[in-house]
Every structure is written in C-alpha cells, then in structure tokens.
Amino acid sequence: MSDIYKAPDAELTSGDESGTYGSLEKGIAGDYTLSIGDICSEAWRRTKGNKGTIWLAVLLYLAAFLVVSFVAGLLTGYSAFNIEQQVNASLTSSLLYNLIVNIVAGPLMAGMIMIGVKIARDEETSPTEIFAYFDKLLPLVVASILMTILTMLGFVLLILPGIYLAVAYTLALPLIADRNLGPWQALETSRKAITKHWFGFFGFLIVCLLLYIAGAIPLMIGLIWVIPLVSIAVGIAYRNIFGGPESGQSA
Structure with a gap:
C-alpha cells in the first residue's frame, strides 16, 4: 500500500562536494550529525561580534514588512492592523493583501x-x-505557496502529516537562495534530508522555541541574545547538513 502522505519524488541536484561540512548528497543520504548541544554552543560563541548584524537585519526586515503592509493596505483596502477594515473588507481584498505581503516576505x-x-x-x-535574494523571487514565492498548501493539507489529514511536513520543509528557502534549486527540488531536498533525522531536527526546533519563550519572559530583554543565537543555530544546522555552494570548505 502506498504512503498517501509522502510527497512525490523529484529529480534532485547532485554534486561532489567533499568538505568538512555537509553537502547535498550527504544531506539527502542522512550522512550528518545533529547534536543540539554542540549547535547551541557553537552558535553562542558565534554571537560575539555578530549580534549587531542580526539585529540590524531584524529591524530592516520589520521596516520593510511594515512598508509593504501599508502599501498593500492602500491597494486592497484591507489592513492587518485595522480591525474595522478587516471586518468590512471583501474576501478578494483579503486574499490580494496576503498575496502581496507574502510575495515580499519570501525573499526577506x-x-x-x-x-x-x-x-x-x-x-x-x-x-x-535580507534584500539580496529578490532575484530569486519567483522560486521563493512558489516554494512558499507549495509549502503552505502541502502543510495545510497535512494538518487536515489527521494533523501528524502536517507536523511532519512543517518540520521537513524548514530548510527549503535557504536551499533556493544558496544552492539555486528549483521550488520542488528545494522542498524535496529539505524533506528527504531532514526525514533521515526528523526527530532530532524536531527536537532542535523545540529547543529554539523554548529559547524564544525564555528570552521573552523577562520583559523580552533576553531576546537581545536569543534572536542572534537562534538565527546562527539554524545556520549551523543548515551548514552541517548541506554545507556550502563551494567544495573543499573547512570548519
């Protein structure tokens, strides 16, 4: 009996990267380690000197999102920040607003x-x-739409498939930005690689969530350190699984 929850296979980009870090081939084969403690420890060390870069990027992201939301609201008559407009807006306005915002959100x-x-x-x-990947706007948007649709279908089908796909597709967007994969290739590469250590990666994401919660509790002061820490931790996880665009990388 076939697995109705398994996404169809796609032709994946292969390579002969052989650095200390991962590669597409190693990632898909599950030939990588995912130690949550080691990742968090390295991420904490790497926050030194990089917190400012990440926080400025966060502020630029928020500013860009607000500008796009404002412009989308003017064009559609719908606003995520105005309850009255939300009540009076048509379904078409709401869908168009979200489409405009999501188109920009993918590259950011x-x-x-x-x-x-x-x-x-x-x-x-x-x-x-954060503004460097608008040249990949189309594949990023298509991947985001496919990810949302498939994950929502998974949640409809007994919830567990949705959780599986939400975790498995985590690294699809950076695969498009970093390795120039197509939308479906990126989704499948991320899914196949993470599936090999799905519970470990799920545990990693849970730890990231708990760090965010812990950082937000004391008046959100802890987020000053947590946001850079988690951002770099996700980058380390990606590096350990897929490496980089060039061969012969060193740790």
Whole structure:
C-alpha cells in the first residue's frame, strides 16, 4: 500500500562536494550529525561580534514588512492592523493583501536565514543581506505557496502529516537562495534530508522555541541574545547538513 502522505519524488541536484561540512548528497543520504548541544554552543560563541548584524537585519526586515503592509493596505483596502477594515473588507481584498505581503516576505525570510548560514560558514555578510535574494523571487514565492498548501493539507489529514511536513520543509528557502534549486527540488531536498533525522531536527526546533519563550519572559530583554543565537543555530544546522555552494570548505 502506498504512503498517501509522502510527497512525490523529484529529480534532485547532485554534486561532489567533499568538505568538512555537509553537502547535498550527504544531506539527502542522512550522512550528518545533529547534536543540539554542540549547535547551541557553537552558535553562542558565534554571537560575539555578530549580534549587531542580526539585529540590524531584524529591524530592516520589520521596516520593510511594515512598508509593504501599508502599501498593500492602500491597494486592497484591507489592513492587518485595522480591525474595522478587516471586518468590512471583501474576501478578494483579503486574499490580494496576503498575496502581496507574502510575495515580499519570501525573499526577506530567505535573506534572514542566509545571514545565519553565512555567519556559520565564516563568510562575509551584512544586514542588507535580507534584500539580496529578490532575484530569486519567483522560486521563493512558489516554494512558499507549495509549502503552505502541502502543510495545510497535512494538518487536515489527521494533523501528524502536517507536523511532519512543517518540520521537513524548514530548510527549503535557504536551499533556493544558496544552492539555486528549483521550488520542488528545494522542498524535496529539505524533506528527504531532514526525514533521515526528523526527530532530532524536531527536537532542535523545540529547543529554539523554548529559547524564544525564555528570552521573552523577562520583559523580552533576553531576546537581545536569543534572536542572534537562534538565527546562527539554524545556520549551523543548515551548514552541517548541506554545507556550502563551494567544495573543499573547512570548519
């Protein structure tokens, strides 16, 4: 009997990367380690000197999101910040508003993740990295839409498939930004690689969530350290699984 929850196979990009970090081939084969303690320890060390870069990127992200939300509200008559407009707006206005916002959010989110990835790989980066991937707008948007649809369908089908896919697709956007994969290739590469250590990666995401909660409790002061820590930790996880675009990387 076939597995109705398994996404169809896609032709995946292969390579012969052989550095200390991971590679596409190693990632898909599950040939990587995912020690939560080691990742968090390294991420904490790498926050030194990089907190400012990440926080400036966060502020730029928020500013860009607010501008896009404002413009989308003017164009559609719908606003996420005005309850009265939400009540009176039509379904078409709501859908169009969310479409405009999500089109811009994809490249911005890819840029945020790539800052953590580049810090993890000792590559040069800056807060403006969040604007560096609008040349990949179409594949990022298509991947985001597919991810949302498939995950929602998974939640409809007994919830557990949705949880599985939500975790398994975590690294799809940076694969598009970093490795130039197509939308479906990126989704499948992320899914196949994470599935090999799904529970470990799920535990890693739970730890990240708990760190956010702990950082927010004391008047959100702890987020000053937690947001850079988690951003870099996700970058380290990506690096350990998929490595980088070049071969012969060193740790």
